[in-house]
Amino acid sequence: MQPNGYIQTSDHLDATFAALADPTRRAILARLASGEASVMELAAPFAVSQPAISKHLKVLEGAGLISRGRDAQRRPRRLEAKPLAEANQWLESYRQFWGAQFQRLDALLETLKASKTKTGKLRTGQKKRRPTKRSTDGEEECR
Amino acid sequence: MKGTGTPKSALQLNIRGDREIVMTRVFDAPRSLVFDAFTKPKLLKQWLLGPDGWSMPVCEIDLRVGGRYRYVWRHDRDGSEMGVGGVYREIVAPERVVTTEQFDVPWYPGEAVGTIVLIEKAGRTALTQTLLYESREARDVVMKSPMERGVAASYDRLAELLASAST
Numbered sequence: 001m002q003p004n005g006y007i008q009t010s011d012h013l014d015a016t017f018a019a020l021a022d023p024t025r026r027a028i029l030a031r032l033a034s035g036e037a038s039v040m041e042l043a044a045p046f047a048v049s050q051p052a053i054s055k056h057l058k059v060l061e062g063a064g065l066i067s068r069g070r071d072a073q074r075r076p077r078r079l080e081a082k083p084l085a086e087a088n089q090w091l092e093s094y095r096q097f098w099g100a101q102f103q104r105l106d107a108l109l110e111t112l113k114a115s116k117t118k119t120g121k122l123r124t125g126q127k128k129r130r131p132t133k134r135s136t137d138g139e140e141e142c143r
Numbered sequence: 144m145k146g147t148g149t150p151k152s153a154l155q156l157n158i159r160g161d162r163e164i165v166m167t168r169v170f171d172a173p174r175s176l177v178f179d180a181f182t183k184p185k186l187l188k189q190w191l192l193g194p195d196g197w198s199m200p201v202c203e204i205d206l207r208v209g210g211r212y213r214y215v216w217r218h219d220r221d222g223s224e225m226g227v228g229g230v231y232r233e234i235v236a237p238e239r240v241v242t243t244e245q246f247d248v249p250w251y252p253g254e255a256v257g258t259i260v261l262i263e264k265a266g267r268t269a270l271t272q273t274l275l276y277e278s279r280e281a282r283d284v285v286m287k288s289p290m291e292r293g294v295a296a297s298y299d300r301l302a303e304l305l306a307s308a309s310t
Contacts, residue, residue, distance in 0.1 A: 023249055030252075030280045094164075095156045097194065102154060102168050104190035105180055109172035112179070112186075 019063035024048065025056050029065060029079060036069050036078035161279035166272040174263040177270065178237030181259060182206050187214075196220060208234055212242065229254070237261060244274070253277030 019025055028042055043053040057077060060066045069076040155167040170177050180186045184202040192199050193216045201215035213228040229243035244255040256275045261268050276282040 023252075027252060027280075034280075095154055098156070098166060098168075099154045100194065101191055102170075104192065105177075106170065108180060108186065108190050109170055109176055112176050113172055116176075 015063040016065065019059050019065055022056065022059075024053075025060055028053075028056060028060065028077075032066060032077060032079040036076040038074040038076050042077065159273075162276045162282045164274045164276075164282065166270075168270045168272075170268045170270060171266075172268060173266055174261040174268040175237045177261055177268045178240075181240065182236075192216070201226070205231070206234060207231060229257075232256070251276060251281045253281050255281070 020029075024046060027046070031037060031042060031045070039050060039054060039057065042057070043050045046053060057066065060077075061068075064082075065080055066077045067080050069078050153168075155165075157165045159165045180190065182204060184204050187204075188199045188202045191202075191214070196219050197216050198219060199214060200217050201213060203214075204210075204212045208231055210231045211228060212231065213226065215224055215226040217224050226247035227244060228247075229245055231240065231242050233239060233241035238261050240259045242257050244257050254277060258271075258273045258275070260271045260273075262271075263269075
């Protein structure tokens with residue numbers, strides 16, 4: 001099927017995405033984005049127990065998204081930039097996502113323009129008898 | 144790669160300040176049509192489908208200030224769903240719409256506010272779509288998560304992207 005490299009990448013991504021799939025863990029990462037923090041500091045904003053937070057941290061650590069700092073007392077967690085940076089081709093995927101939506105919208109707008117010109121003049125003023133009144137246009141379904 | 148869009152219709156995506164993501168795009172159509180395409184369920188359902196393999200079975204819009212909207216996307220193959228909804232805060236047809244946005248399964252803290260501004264020039268329409276998050280943290284979570292909306296949505300695409308980036 002796929003060469004080994006792909007499978008490894010995909011497994012790795014699964015771990016990253018699984019770790020990111022939880023809102024608490026994403027919030028923890030967001031917090032760590034502004035600097036390292038101890039487990040206690042990380043737990044503070046959440047309405048869950050410290051052991052529960054530790055569990056989340058374990059998952060994040062397992063995915064390589066965070067690591068432990070030097071300080072033996074606080075054992076601060078810190079963000080590991082690399083896996084996130086990988087997964088964070090986000091902007092690009094966002095752009096691609098909307099790009100695809102908008103290309104479909106382009107096509108739809110062409111159709112709408114064409115159907116307008118067919119039934120009358122286009123943008124020559126405020127036409128009152130617009131063909132969209134036909135109700136097949138579905139605006140009814142939202143009323 | 145396919146999808147060679149014409150340069151004139153290129154999508155611009157930017158981060159503004161601490162809490163915003165701003166997108167701009169030009170459409171070759173008068174803004175009344177673009178406005179309709181963003182506010183009429185029958186039309187929205189034809190283009191806001193998510194990535195390949197997704198559809199938008201639910202699109203309800205109560206287009207008045209204080210009215211609600213609700214969108215649900217469904218993965219054709221595995222049936223998984225993703226829903227989002229909110230309230231219309233401002234409606235100035237055909238140039239401006241402001242809505243709140245909250246996903247059924249929240250993936251960023253708080254609520255976002257989406258603003259769409261349409262400016263028509265010589266029969267073409269410039270769209271500016273802004274998402275304002277409650278906090279910098281929220282915006283950054285969005286920036287740092289594989290966005291479920293685009294990605295629940297585009298997990299597949301992101302995976303592809305990463306796979307190709309790693310070769």
